Amino acid sequence: MRLRKKWWARPEMEQSKEVVINPRELKGKWKEEFNNNNPIYLELGCGRGRFISNQGYENKDINFIGIDLKDEVLVYALRKVQEKEVENVRLTPLEIAFITEIFDKDEISRIYINFCNPWPKKSHNKRRLTHSRFLERYKTFLKPSSEIWFKTDDKELFEASLEYFKESGFELTYSTYDLHSSSFENNIMTEYEEKFSSKGMKIMFLIARLK
Template sequence: MRLRNKPRAAGEIAANPQYITTTPAEFKGHWQSKFASAQPISIEVGSGKGRFIVEMAKAHPERNFIGIELQPSVVIMILEKQLVAQLPNLYLIQADGGELTDFFAANEVAQIYLNFSDPWPKNRHAKRRLTHQLFLTMYQTILQPNGALQFKTDNRGLFEFSVISFNQFGMQFDELSLDLHHSEVTENIETEYEQRFSQLGHPIYLLVAHFTH
């Protein structure tokens, strides 16, 4: 789907440094300074229109959240939600989430969320999948010991690839569901994509794991 260009996006992003940055490397190791309180930091890589990250910040005031989205025309939708909500525990990054070790110091993050990432279905594009071992290496670096990685998708192929990738990396599985919406998981804040796919009858797959070393 082609994204509609929003000419005002760059201006709004530049005008609200209290809520969003395009130069996240400047804050590496100092992200707590962007929040009202020093609390465990959770990040979402690829936040889309922001329903998940905004609702998570509302539901968990005891945690700090950072949403990362590359497309200015998309991240502006999250920024506009935050301008209304003014959540003290939510901050945004407009940048490529593939450079996480440039943005975060070792052990700076408590939890990572990957929601409905691009499946990159062609085999030659496997290294672009956010659950490929190249990305797992980055996640392991920035996560605190026993920090969790949560992954949701409606794509069975990507889910199977991810299970194998996590297992080969030596990760320990904490939760695994082949049909999240008919499982015993008690808290599940849905993304925009998740709502759409679920309404179409697609099962939602969930995998939560942590690194063991």
């Protein structure tokens, strides 16, 4: 769906301390941005921010960074973060293909990938955020034994991702084809997750640990 341009979004974001407009300047310096040594968790494609704002609110001893490309989406994530008055969340506009340009070695302790584009055409598979090509990039800044948590409603993407993680040297420590009927606790829902599950769609979920 094409988003209508919101010309007011970027100025609003530029005035906020929760948004990092030039993230490349903080490569290797994210702890200085948060002014503490707490672990940093990253959400790729944070959308309108329900997930990351709730994570930040419920986990004050962890720092969170949310990335999304469109100002028109990210500005709503910013408002959710501000509404909850959380100090441990930062948002940044970025094309995820350039992710290695903003993080240094061992800088991130966990990645969340929630309902990313499944790119169903075979010729487009390499654009998937769980594809081996992306996983190799994440490994350049993930700490040893860090985890990637992945949720999707797309079965083909999920099953392909199981193989991508194995190919890239990750250990699958948890996986389910029906998250909401599983024994997994403390799940925080995203906007898409609530929408899909309300229609009876099953949510698939896995945790992969970097060896």
